[in-house]
Every structure is written in C-alpha cells, then in structure tokens.
Amino acid sequence: MKIAIDGPAGAGKSTVAQLVAKQLGFTYIDTGAMYRALTWLAIEQQVSPEDEQALLKLLDASAISLEQQSHGQLVLIGNREVTNEIRRPEVTRHVSAVAKHAKIREQMVQQQRQLAEQQHVVMDGRDIGTRVLPDAEIKVFLTASIEERAKRRFKEWVEKGYQPDLEQLKLEIAQRDKMDSERKASPLKCADDAVVLDTSGLSIEQAVEKIVDLYRKQTDSPHP
Numbered sequence: 001m002k003i004a005i006d007g008p009a010g011a012g013k014s015t016v017a018q019l020v021a022k023q024l025g026f027t028y029i030d031t032g033a034m035y036r037a038l039t040w041l042a043i044e045q046q047v048s049p050e051d052e053q054a055l056l057k058l059l060d061a062s063a064i065s066l067e068q069q070s071h072g073q074l075v076l077i078g079n080r081e082v083t084n085e086i087r088r089p090e091v092t093r094h095v096s097a098v099a100k101h102a103k104i105r106e107q108m109v110q111q112q113r114q115l116a117e118q119q120h121v122v123m124d125g126r127d128i129g130t131r132v133l134p135d136a137e138i139k140v141f142l143t144a145s146i147e148e149r150a151k152r153r154f155k156e157w158v159e160k161g162y163q164p165d166l167e168q169l170k171l172e173i174a175q176r177d178k179m180d181s182e183r184k185a186s187p188l189k190c191a192d193d194a195v196v197l198d199t200s201g202l203s204i205e206q207a208v209e210k211i212v213d214l215y216r217k218q219t220d221s222p223h224p
C-alpha cells in the first residue's frame with residue numbers, strides 16, 4: 001500500500017503524513033529530506049546549486065540515506081547524521097535550485113521507489129503522485145492558502161525561539177513554490193487522480209482523519 005502526499009511548501013505535508021503513517025502502522029518517508037541533504041553537502045563543499053555535473057559527482061560519492069526510528073526519520077550522509085542541519089534556512093533557500101536538475105531527480109526517484117517497494121509507505125514530496133509512485137493507491141494534494149502557511153511557519157519559528165518576519169516568510173514560501181512548479185523536470189503539480197485537501201480551515205487532526213478515511217474507504221477496513 002502506498003499513500004502519496006504532495007503539495008506546496010509549508011502546507012503541512014510532513015506533519016500530517018507522519019501522523020497518518022503512525023496511525024496506520026506504515027513507514028513515513030520524507031523525500032524532501034534527500035534533496036535537502038544534497039543541498040547541505042553542496043553548501044559544505046562549496047558546490048554551486050547550478051552545477052548539475054558537480055552535484056551529480058557529489059551525490060555519487062556520498063551515500064544519502066533515510067533511517068526510520070521510533071521517534072522519526074533520521075537523515076544520514078554516510079555515517080554522519082544531518083537530520084537537524086538540513087532544516088537550516090540556508091539549505092531551504094538553495095534546495096529548489098538543487099532539486100531542479102533532471103539527472104539528480106532521476107537518482108533520487110530511483111532510491112525513493114526502492115524504499116516504497118520494501119514496505120507500506122506514506123511518502124511526501126512534490127512529485128510522488130505524478131512521478132515517483134504514479135500507481136499509489138491513495139494520492140493527496142495537500143494545500144492551504146499562502147497566508148495560512150506563512151502564519152503556521154511563523155508560529156513554528158517563534159516556538160523554536162526565533163524572531164521571524166511574517167512577510168519575509170511569505171515571500172520565501174512563494175519563491176520556493178514558484179521554482180518548484182516552474183521547473184522542467186517533474187514540477188510540483190497535482191496528479192490528475194489526487195484528492196485535493198485544502199487544510200486552511202482544518203486542524204492537523206482533522207487533516208489526518210480525512211486521509212485515514214480515504215484509506216478506510218479504499219480498503220474497506222474500519223479498524224486500521
């Protein structure tokens with residue numbers, strides 16, 4: 001069983017996907033973490049996000065992997081754990097430039113498909129329903145207004161002790177969505193057979209419940 005969750009930045013994909021996976025006993029796979037890990041490495045090794053060949057070399061030389069733990073997903077480059085570092089604003093600013101390269105995406109997609117072959121998964125990203133798992137049994141395009149997404153991110157950063165600027169956050173989210181949806185290789189878009197779930201007026205729990213309901217309907221299983 002494969003559940004694909006795509007959508008724009010800050011829509012709640014990882015929060016909701018993780019909880020759905022937990023409720024159903026599936027493995028949660030955050031594909032954005034793989035692009036972020038390569039971006040983190042590129043910054044560390046001073047490789048330009050525009051240089052596809054150099055990025056490919058970096059990707060070939062570094063084993064990016066995702067490890068599932070009871071408390072969540074760990075992101076590793078070789079033996080080095082980079083789960084928290086890849087969330088840094090500098091990585092977020094450059095990740096869409098790294099993710100636009102077709103050859104980089106081919107390799108990422110291959111690895112993501114292998115992960116989905118081994119287990120029941122809830123996988124989130126930008127091209128899961130359209131490219132990575134086109135045969136996923138359930139596809140959700142999770143979205144929310146940009147104002148709502150920026151407000152949620154603002155709250156999250158404040159809770160972490162930062163002093164973010166709401167307008168700046170809105171601008172960054174919009175820029176990332178623009179790059180992700182305008183790139184040639186597997187752009188961010190809603191799969192034709194996806195259910196669109198606008199969470200602007202929904203709580204996290206309500207969004208989770210709607211997806212679990214889709215699963216129940218699909219499998220006719222009242223008690224997952």
Ligand SMILES: Nc1ncnc2c1ncn2[C@@H]1O[C@H](COP(=O)(O)OP(=O)(O)OP(=O)(O)O)[C@@H](O)[C@H]1O
Binds near residue numbers: 012013014152199207
């Ligand atoms: N329905 C909701 N109601 C309120 N807050 C939400 C809701 N869904 C998610 N959030 C909050 O919004 C923030 C962004 O969520 P999350 O990081 O899961 O988004 P994302 O789509 O995975 O983002 P990105 O693509 O940028 O990684 C988090 O602080 C999360 O707790």
Ligand SMILES: Nc1ccn([C@@H]2O[C@H](COP(=O)(O)O)[C@@H](O)[C@H]2O)c(=O)n1
Binds near residue numbers: 095126
């Ligand atoms: N399937 C995917 C997943 C992610 N990306 C790119 O990575 C960026 C970071 O993703 P997050 O979900 O961690 O925010 C995202 O903005 C995309 O550029 C992708 O292309 N395909």
